[in-house]
Amino acid sequence: xxxxxxxxxxxxxSFMVEMNIKKVLKKLNIEAEVTHAxxxxxxxxxxxxxxxxxxxxxxxxxxxxKLVVLNxxxxxxxxxxxxxxxxxxx
Amino acid sequence: xxxxxxxxxxxxxxxxVQDWKEAIKICAAPLLNNNSISSNYIDAIFQLHExxxxxxxxxxxxxxxxxxxxxxxxxxxxxxxLVKNGVNFNSEENDPVYxxxxxxxxxxxxxxxxxxxxxxLFAETEDIQTIINAKNSDEILxxxxxx
Numbered sequence: 001x002x003x004x005x006x007x008x009x010x011x012x013x014s015f016m017v018e019m020n021i022k023k024v025l026k027k028l029n030i031e032a033e034v035t036h037a038x039x040x041x042x043x044x045x046x047x048x049x050x051x052x053x054x055x056x057x058x059x060x061x062x063x064x065x066k067l068v069v070l071n072x073x074x075x076x077x078x079x080x081x082x083x084x085x086x087x088x089x090x
Numbered sequence: 091x092x093x094x095x096x097x098x099x100x101x102x103x104x105x106x107v108q109d110w111k112e113a114i115k116i117c118a119a120p121l122l123n124n125n126s127i128s129s130n131y132i133d134a135i136f137q138l139h140e141x142x143x144x145x146x147x148x149x150x151x152x153x154x155x156x157x158x159x160x161x162x163x164x165x166x167x168x169x170x171x172l173v174k175n176g177v178n179f180n181s182e183e184n185d186p187v188y189x190x191x192x193x194x195x196x197x198x199x200x201x202x203x204x205x206x207x208x209x210x211l212f213a214e215t216e217d218i219q220t221i222i223n224a225k226n227s228d229e230i231l232x233x234x235x236x237x
Contacts, residue, residue, distance in 0.1 A: 008145030012156035016209045055143040071183040073148040074212045
């Protein structure tokens with residue numbers, strides 16, 4: 001599985017999200033390749049799951065079923081809940 | 091390690107600002123002065139914000155404006171501005187913003203350690219609250235010195 005964290009520039013907030021995703025996956029004991037990118041270069045075929053903020057989700061062009069939307073980039077508990085919810089659906 | 095970057099020169103407080111653009115300009119001033127960035131970098135943040143929204147507002151009250159290295163970064167830099175009365179960044183969920191941390195990354199890897207420490211700080215709700223309630227930059231630096 002490939003997970004991509006996305007932000008406007010691809011090296012600030014998306015990087016923070018990537019670090020948090022890795023922490024959560026380790027805790028959940030799930031193996032995945034985690035990367036980060038900027039919105040302009042993130043296309044749906046590049047990953048199985050995309051994580052971004054609500055402010056970006058609407059203009060991202062990523063299908064809903066491949067998207068986890070965060071309100072708060074720093075809140076790792078929120079991220080964990082949303083990832084678990086996504087994995088349970090998949 | 092954050093105090094390598096966040097010092098009396100780069101950490102400032104202000105009561106209020108007109109809008110988010112003014113907040114970013116004031117926050118960026120120390121990095122312009124020490125030549126970490128050129129004014130192009132600020133324009134790049136404004137442009138990206140206007141085209142895709144406030145992508146750098148991280149959490150309630152916290153923003154970390156940044157653009158790409160090739161958009162005007164000369165060397166790695168970080169600055170912080172506390173806007174005591176808050177300012178709106180047009181982020182539905184996270185306005186008003188009080189703490190603005192401008193990140194200037196000079197390439198895609200050298201800021202990893204810096205970003206890791208910042209993420210650790212941002213996740214500590216109590217320390218962030220202390221910073222947001224700070225009266226001056228010395229009070230902010232007392233917290234920063236622990237990271």
